[in-house]
Amino acid sequence: MNAIVTMDALTVDTGVRDLRAADHLLHTLAAELALPEDAFGCTHLVRGDRPRVALSLAFPSEPLLRTAQERLTARGYEVTPGVPDPMGRAVLYPGVSSLTGTLTIAELLSRSAIARVTVLGSPGQPAPDTELVTRDHVRPHWHDGELVLTAMPAVGGTLVPFEVPDPTPCCADH
Structure with a gap:
């Protein structure tokens, strides 16, 4: 639950x-x-x-x-x-204040209430030593009773949270 x-x-x-x-x-x-x-x-x-x-x-x-x-x-x-x-x-959520800078997936999971990380386009979970560049903006979602962070691949084999801290509003250049 x-x-x-x-x-x-x-x-x-x-x-x-x-x-x-x-x-x-x-x-x-x-x-x-x-x-x-x-x-x-x-x-x-x-x-x-x-x-x-x-x-x-x-x-x-x-x-x-x-x-x-x-x-x-x-x-x-x-x-x-x-x-x-x-x-x-x-x-x-518990541990959110410690999720700053670049962390390994293992550090992210041990420091916070986040239970797991998924990567867009990847069938499995990332290795525990994979680095996540948090951009000081980590917004997991509840999924089947767990907090799950969705990440996406970034430069140099790192990951970043899927949600960006300052999204460009739709039609910003119009």
Whole structure:
């Protein structure tokens, strides 16, 4: 079962419409709520008549959840129990602050809650000594109850996370 689902979790609907703003808001909320290192903060794309990015926060204990729920509700956010879906994109998770610079896959896995790494176009997992250039932006997704980082090949036999830190907006040159 998905670890984030088994923790005490809540969904925060802030009306944010893009991932960069949602990431920034998650970091702001984590600081304001003094979230512990073992909390999770994820983004979830909500489709339909009002597309947006919902946030989920998962806590190691129920009292932390209650406090966060009270503070977020007082700020005017729509807060509901649980997570919107099991496929969240993790922004805050145990070990994320140590994933900077260039790391081996073994270091990435031992330092964080990420369970495995997949490489686009490759059937297997990368060797433990393969280097990953993090670009200080590592956003794994929940998949079958595990945090999985998708990477892609880069220069010199290294890997980089699939998600880039500063994507070029669509039609930026128009």
